[in-house]
Amino acid sequence: MDRTLIPPEAxxxxxxxxxxxxxxxxxxxxxxxxxxxWTDRIGYGLMWAAGxxxxxxxxxxxxxxxxxxxxxLRPSLLFSHPQAELDQSxxxxxxxxxxxxxxxxxxxxxxxxxxxxxxxxxxxEYARPAxxxxxxxxxxxxxxxxxxxxxxxxxxxLFQQRIFGWMSFTAQGGxxxxxxxxxxGCMMSxxxxxxxxxxxxxxxxxxxxxxxxxxxxxxxxxxxxIRRVLLPSxxxxxxxxxxxxxxxxxxxxxxxxxxxxxTLTLSPEGSVPGLRVLKGxxxxxxxxxxxxxxxxxxxxxxxxxxxxxxxxLIVVGLNFVVDLIARSSAKSGLETSRLGAx
Amino acid sequence: xxxxxxxxxxxxxAERVLGALACLILGVIVFMIVFVAVRxxxxxxxxxxxxxxAKGNVDVQLxxxxxxxxxxxxxxxxxGAWPLIYATLLTTVLAAGLGLVFSTLxxxxxxxxxxxxxxxxxxxxxxxxxxxPSVIYGLIGILVLAPFVGNHLISQGRKKxxxxxxxxxxxxLLVAVVILTIMITPIMIAITVDGLYAIPRSWKEGxxxxxxxxxxxxWTVTVRAARPxxxxxxxxxxxxxxGEAIMISMVSGSKxxxxxxxxxxxxxxxxxxxxxxxxxxxxxxxxxxxMRSTLYAMxxxxxxxxxxxSIASWIAKQPLKKYGTRG
Amino acid sequence: MIERDEEQASAQDPTDPRAEMLPPPVxxxxxxxxxxxxxxxxxxxxxxxxxxAPGASGLPARTARATPAGRERMTLKxxxxxxxxxxxxxxxxxxxxxxxxxxxxxxxxxxKTTLLRTLNRLTELTPSARRTGVIRIDGTDVDDxxxxxxxxxxxxxxxxxxxxxxSVFDNVAYALREQGAKxxxxxxxxxxxxxxxxxxxxxxxxxxxLDHPALRLSGGQQQRLCIARALAAGPEVxxxxxxxxxxxxxxxxxxxxxxLELRQxxxxxxxxxxLQQAHRVGDNVAFMYLGxxxxxxxxxxxxxxxxxxxxxxxxxxxFG
Numbered sequence: 001m002d003r004t005l006i007p008p009e010a011x012x013x014x015x016x017x018x019x020x021x022x023x024x025x026x027x028x029x030x031x032x033x034x035x036x037x038w039t040d041r042i043g044y045g046l047m048w049a050a051g052x053x054x055x056x057x058x059x060x061x062x063x064x065x066x067x068x069x070x071x072x073l074r075p076s077l078l079f080s081h082p083q084a085e086l087d088q089s090x091x092x093x094x095x096x097x098x099x100x101x102x103x104x105x106x107x108x109x110x111x112x113x114x115x116x117x118x119x120x121x122x123x124x125e126y127a128r129p130a131x132x133x134x135x136x137x138x139x140x141x142x143x144x145x146x147x148x149x150x151x152x153x154x155x156x157x158l159f160q161q162r163i164f165g166w167m168s169f170t171a172q173g174g175x176x177x178x179x180x181x182x183x184x185g186c187m188m189s190x191x192x193x194x195x196x197x198x199x200x201x202x203x204x205x206x207x208x209x210x211x212x213x214x215x216x217x218x219x220x221x222x223x224x225x226i227r228r229v230l231l232p233s234x235x236x237x238x239x240x241x242x243x244x245x246x247x248x249x250x251x252x253x254x255x256x257x258x259x260x261x262x263t264l265t266l267s268p269e270g271s272v273p274g275l276r277v278l279k280g281x282x283x284x285x286x287x288x289x290x291x292x293x294x295x296x297x298x299x300x301x302x303x304x305x306x307x308x309x310x311x312x313l314i315v316v317g318l319n320f321v322v323d324l325i326a327r328s329s330a331k332s333g334l335e336t337s338r339l340g341a342x
Numbered sequence: 343x344x345x346x347x348x349x350x351x352x353x354x355x356a357e358r359v360l361g362a363l364a365c366l367i368l369g370v371i372v373f374m375i376v377f378v379a380v381r382x383x384x385x386x387x388x389x390x391x392x393x394x395x396a397k398g399n400v401d402v403q404l405x406x407x408x409x410x411x412x413x414x415x416x417x418x419x420x421x422g423a424w425p426l427i428y429a430t431l432l433t434t435v436l437a438a439g440l441g442l443v444f445s446t447l448x449x450x451x452x453x454x455x456x457x458x459x460x461x462x463x464x465x466x467x468x469x470x471x472x473x474x475p476s477v478i479y480g481l482i483g484i485l486v487l488a489p490f491v492g493n494h495l496i497s498q499g500r501k502k503x504x505x506x507x508x509x510x511x512x513x514x515l516l517v518a519v520v521i522l523t524i525m526i527t528p529i530m531i532a533i534t535v536d537g538l539y540a541i542p543r544s545w546k547e548g549x550x551x552x553x554x555x556x557x558x559x560x561w562t563v564t565v566r567a568a569r570p571x572x573x574x575x576x577x578x579x580x581x582x583x584x585g586e587a588i589m590i591s592m593v594s595g596s597k598x599x600x601x602x603x604x605x606x607x608x609x610x611x612x613x614x615x616x617x618x619x620x621x622x623x624x625x626x627x628x629x630x631x632x633m634r635s636t637l638y639a640m641x642x643x644x645x646x647x648x649x650x651x652s653i654a655s656w657i658a659k660q661p662l663k664k665y666g667t668r669g
Numbered sequence: 670m671i672e673r674d675e676e677q678a679s680a681q682d683p684t685d686p687r688a689e690m691l692p693p694p695v696x697x698x699x700x701x702x703x704x705x706x707x708x709x710x711x712x713x714x715x716x717x718x719x720x721x722a723p724g725a726s727g728l729p730a731r732t733a734r735a736t737p738a739g740r741e742r743m744t745l746k747x748x749x750x751x752x753x754x755x756x757x758x759x760x761x762x763x764x765x766x767x768x769x770x771x772x773x774x775x776x777x778x779x780x781k782t783t784l785l786r787t788l789n790r791l792t793e794l795t796p797s798a799r800r801t802g803v804i805r806i807d808g809t810d811v812d813d814x815x816x817x818x819x820x821x822x823x824x825x826x827x828x829x830x831x832x833x834x835x836s837v838f839d840n841v842a843y844a845l846r847e848q849g850a851k852x853x854x855x856x857x858x859x860x861x862x863x864x865x866x867x868x869x870x871x872x873x874x875x876x877x878x879l880d881h882p883a884l885r886l887s888g889g890q891q892q893r894l895c896i897a898r899a900l901a902a903g904p905e906v907x908x909x910x911x912x913x914x915x916x917x918x919x920x921x922x923x924x925x926x927x928x929l930e931l932r933q934x935x936x937x938x939x940x941x942x943x944l945q946q947a948h949r950v951g952d953n954v955a956f957m958y959l960g961x962x963x964x965x966x967x968x969x970x971x972x973x974x975x976x977x978x979x980x981x982x983x984x985x986x987x988f989g
Contacts, residue, residue, distance in 0.1 A: 036557070040557050040558055043557060046447055047447040047448075047451050047455065047557075048451065048455075050444050050447035050451060051447070051448050051451035051455075051460065051464060054468065054471075057471070057524060058464075058467030058470060058471050061471070061482065062470065064482065065478065065482075114363075118359075118360045119360075119367055122357070126357050128357075132365070135368060136365065136367060139367055139368045139371045141652070142371055142648070142649070142652070143367070145578070145581045145652065146585070146648055147581075147585020147586070147618055147644055147648070148585065149587040149618050149621050149622055149641065150378070150641045150644050150645050153378065153621065153641045154373075154374040154377060154641075157377040158373065193367070221352065221353050223357075251473075251474070251475025251477070253475070253476065253588040254587045254588055254618075258628075286475060286477045286588075289478070289481060290588060290592070293480070293485070294485070295480070295484060295592040304485075305485075308477070308478050308481050311475060311477075312474065315473050316470065319473045542831070544827065544829060544831040545833055545834070547791075547827070548827060548831045548898075549833070549843070550791070550794065550820070551789065551791060551820060551824070551825040551827075552820065552843065552847075552898065553820035553844065554817065554843075554847045554848065562847060563833055567833075664882060
């Protein structure tokens, strides 16, 4: 065997650039499923079935609700934008429940965000003593895991005490009704709290320590750092958490049924304008759907479908907002929560 | 004084204020447990341990409470809540079990085997399903699924066979479990997918390089390593399942009936009522003291059940940590 | 002849005021027009009584093979690998023989890892990868064998030790358990596991710790565990992708001795950055540059007296 060499100087110009093959034209023997154990084959088949089933169910639900909703969302009820006509009789539209949903959501989230942001900030930045921080953390997890019906009952017990008589209707004999927008709003804030808390905490933990150190090195106090440096940079996280929380509030029914009186119309209470509505009872889209379904008293499935469709649009819209925030903040390099469940 | 507030806050003050707000949340929880327990006490006191047993028709007992008015006698407090507890356990365990299988398979599909187009479709779908309110699931259940089951799946013969005990319309255990599974699966899928992505790809690559096919490599290495995450997702989903009140009350037939497995297949077509759905349905009559106490007792049970789940999951995670799985 | 920056001449003059302002010297390797390839080497001539080949001038002595090279196990003919439009490996032809260690050297990004991963068709895991050319194992085209069967015959050890989060026993037994149609019992597997650990030189250290978590072993032990895991299924060819780059010198030494022992029964292909290691361990060395196989020959020849210019530029200075 000898060695053949081509001296570089004798070589010609560079060979032309080779274009890659468009695809592997050669047939390759890949993992053929015939060699798998039968348990593997069943698992693989079930996996595909599960994946396709998820798609089918999701698309099915969306299409069905859209179909029914558009079928029953008549012009005389309300249309493309959610202002129903002001016909407040029982067979009319659902302006009141819609207003109720909006009111309750706003109330709930306005209470939840400051509390959750404060708690998250305290846990990430201070967390002294350590045992207390762990307890608060577990506590919020417990709230997240509590069924909404239990929170509703708790709210009832709490707000039927005399001290809270100012929050709802109080009868002559001193018995506190305990059901109003204010009381329901407070409990709604509890169910939105864990989501805002988790998002904010994730955002704060993602801020690298050199950002804080730079601020301290400039002579700013911790409080000022939090206020001017840290919190503004987690705005996207707070917004994401808030949007998720609002979605959860808008979709909740149990608390509404127990703590809002679930009346069909807004029934203000008292004489102070503005506060009257808050002290009064009302309903939301969720309780409206519940009542109009065969499970409730009404038996107007058409109205139920129409209201459910509007509710779905609101919730999907809120989740879309979450997506937008996540995407725009990802562009600027921040990280927010992923599939955003519970 | 206003000037003092507008000065830049000292660290100490900020810490105290923030800490106080955080502890406020803690206070809320403590009060919650205490208040609920206090209100629940009369019901437990009047029944003793027989509260948990089956003492006859739950619906009859509940309506007696409603009718008892403002001054109930101890006899009015009687309740044997076993059918409700049994129904809660049944729906939760079945839905969690089905959901676990369903969601693990879907998560593997999303992470590894789905073609790009399907993956781009399925991820938003999962997010959407997680966001749909329970009342809409209930609506679809009662207006679509229940009539379907009632008219097409339950034969006349079957209805006749249990006619003397219970009416079989479409609202049943089957519909409740199916829809509950659909409700809790997206949460589990989300958490499992996150857990699977957190496992280093080098492990799976090492397994594939040893001549193991991709499915087996995924299953025996990655899924096995992600077991803590899967468990966490399952616990979260189970907690949601047994607290679900509205959807169950819409689709499950609302009869305090304990389905009898000895009935064979008819068992899944029988109506049920769970603890949570019972609370929601009787919430209007909560002013009657007997009813109030009973409902709070059930709420306390749900609360303690949630705690129990968290503790059980913590216990279950411990042996998994031994070989260095990601926690 | 190496092109140097002209300013370098003045940089060597310390009195030159420009010396401090100049950029550091640049050593360029000229891109040859045609690759120069040396065909497979001569027989082992001149092995002395100790089994040491006379080193070329300046090179440390190597431990030569005890037996002559065996038959060809794998052959590559005009293998090209494309990632998208980028040709990572350009028409490489090589032979891999039983009983010898083939060392692939070259700068980062030259395609040696890609070439290695192609040998057990691991590049197919990357969606954008395309391959042309032929790879044969024992005469059969690699594409005609089912890929999982191929990977059992051609095993791989990775750069970062990646033991599974299981016990030591389960790690080594993994391939055996998952390959068969039925899951063998632990008692049946035990002798195979012990044998694999012995061949990997790890048995003494973990003999009584077989149920301990694998992730608690040290880095060198984990890499040997990965080698044991790869050996457990009885492969014919062992591929090693920079196995010692993440390890300390002592563990490196242990693994190099291990490779020298393993080559008696297997064909070993090792990719390495470390030229001294390639010289110590490799019987034949292939130098790759930007996807081309530039030179291939026995280690002493390639390092002591390289033929191609690019090889000369690359190994210059490694052996003084």
